[in-house]
Amino acid sequence: GENVEQHPSTLSVQEGDSAVIKCTYSDSASNYFPWYKQELGKRPQLIIDIRSNVGEKKDQRIAVTLNKTAKHFSLHITETQPEDSAVYFCAASRSRTGANNLFFGTGTRLTVIP
């Protein structure tokens, strides 16, 4: 099955700096890679996703890059704000086959220091 690894497990940045979280996956058939933000006791919220036919996607301060050859994808948050503090999870999925559940990374606790 799919194995998603995520680094770092914790990340502290100064407000205004950038934050980068990296994930690797093992299943070359995975073709959908969402990123979720989860606050304590709340549901994961999709913040951005990328499909395997795209190498990069950007939405305001958030961007995701995908390297299919190396099987890794990264989340980039620029101009971080205190409200960006949360746990972030990457995930991978084979969206077009029967085995299309999400496999999650281990999470990154991001702390933005004012």
Added chain:
Amino acid sequence: GAVVSQHPSWVICKSGTSVKIECRSLDFQATTMFWYRQFPKQSLMLMATSNEGSKATYEQGVEKDKFLINHASLTLSTLTVTSAHPEDSSFYICSARRDTRGYGYTFGSGTRLTVV
């Protein structure tokens, strides 16, 4: 659109009792729903895939007789934790796909189960 409602949001039960958690897709039909379990400060671990009208597919290590899943309609899946024990205390979250292409997973609000 694409709202998933999960109830209850929290529940406390005694050891040995059973607890049912409901997951509803409010504005779309979900042929497939997923149940996850999340321990404090850990990731979401898939427990089972719930398919409307058929038996759920359980992940390795998840006891199907303990975690009963029923997906009787295109908008409702239930997870029943039977004979609950303190080690079953966890955050349970459901998810549903809002389109058949496999993209667009929507999560329920989660259920905090505490077994005393």
